[in-house]
Amino acid sequence: METLQVTYGIHAVDALFKRRRADVRELMILEGSRVTAVNELKQRAHQHVIKVTEVSAAKLKRVSGDGVHQGVVAMGLPRPEFSERSLEQMLAADKEWFFLVLDGVDDPRNLGASLRVADGAGVDGVIIGRNRGARITPLVAKVASGAAETVPCIRVANLARTLRFLREAGVFILGADGGAEVTIYDSTVDRSVALVIGSEGKGLRRLTREQCDQLVSIPMHGSVSSLNLSVASAVMLYELRRQRDQFTE
Missing domain, CATH: 3.30.1330.30 (Ribosomal protein L30/S12)
Structure with a gap:
């Protein structure tokens, strides 16, 4: 059955x-x-x-x-599942890759909203920890507004190890950190990149942070100190898309 x-x-x-x-x-x-x-x-x-x-x-x-x-x-039938092996197969292709990595994001609405943003920005895949991340549930698919079918959600056993693998494959690892002096607008990305964002309130875990090539922030000009996860993802992903498109023109 x-x-x-x-x-x-x-x-x-x-x-x-x-x-x-x-x-x-x-x-x-x-x-x-x-x-x-x-x-x-x-x-x-x-x-x-x-x-x-x-x-x-x-x-x-x-x-x-x-x-x-x-x-x-x-x-x-259930959606296809993507794992470390899927990521290895993807990286075997000769192209400039664009990933969103979610560290410890276990809220289904945040995952769904991030998938929707990722689709809009042209991200090749969303990577999330198997044990510390939300799964693709009917609620996630609803919030993603169709993006759960278009953006591979790659679930991995060890996020830090996966980031290390990406770095060795030539992917630049950019971590989102509200305390970073360098902003996303100061960065220059002209090659494969993975943007890593932590959960709301906790941010990046230490082992995840250690695998980042650079930490960047979003400049805040008002009274609030931060943006929610999906909004921050949108700001950063679209800026990275702009930078990448600029270098490929």
């Missing part, structure tokens, strides 16, 4: 249909729904002979685990 995974929310289900339509086994929609996006998903499911079931709001709430399902839930 197949093990099926829940995906809910319009954007998350839409991305699932686009990326892994063959893995979808059933689409559940709110009975009587007049939401255009929901009915478009229903039509696409019918076109590809995917089972469609109209169910009550109570059933959708139960299946989604009280998630904000927006009237649609898909049941499908």
Whole structure:
């Protein structure tokens, strides 16, 4: 018997249909729904002979685990898992790599938001510790708004060891640290890079910090002392994207 995974929310289900339509086994929609996006998903499911079931709001709430399902839930095969071996295979290709590394980030909403930002900035993969990081849950996929299907989330056993491997492969390791004198705008990145960000309130762990080639901060000009994780990720990733694009023009 197949093990099926829940995906809910319009954007998350839409991305699932686009990326892994063959893995979808059933689409559940709110009975009587007049939401255009929901009915478009229903039509696409019918076109590809995917089972469609109209169910009550109570059933959708139960299946989604009280998630904000927006009237649609898909049941499908689990997402592919990415590990250290996957990372090794990726780095065998001759290209300039762009990674986001999350150190000790265990909040599913932060992971989902970071995946969404990573997709927008063109990141090749998000690396997270297997034992100290959040997993890709239905909530993460919903918050990621489709990015859980487009950005590989690479789970590793030892983050410090993985960073060391990346450095040996020629990837520049840039760590986010609110106390760093050098800001992200002072950095110059013209090659493969991995941006490492720690959890809110704790920051980078010592062993992680020791593997960074450089620590950078975001300049704060107001009264607050820091930004939340996903906003900080967005600021830094888009600045790194700008720098990389500048050097490839």
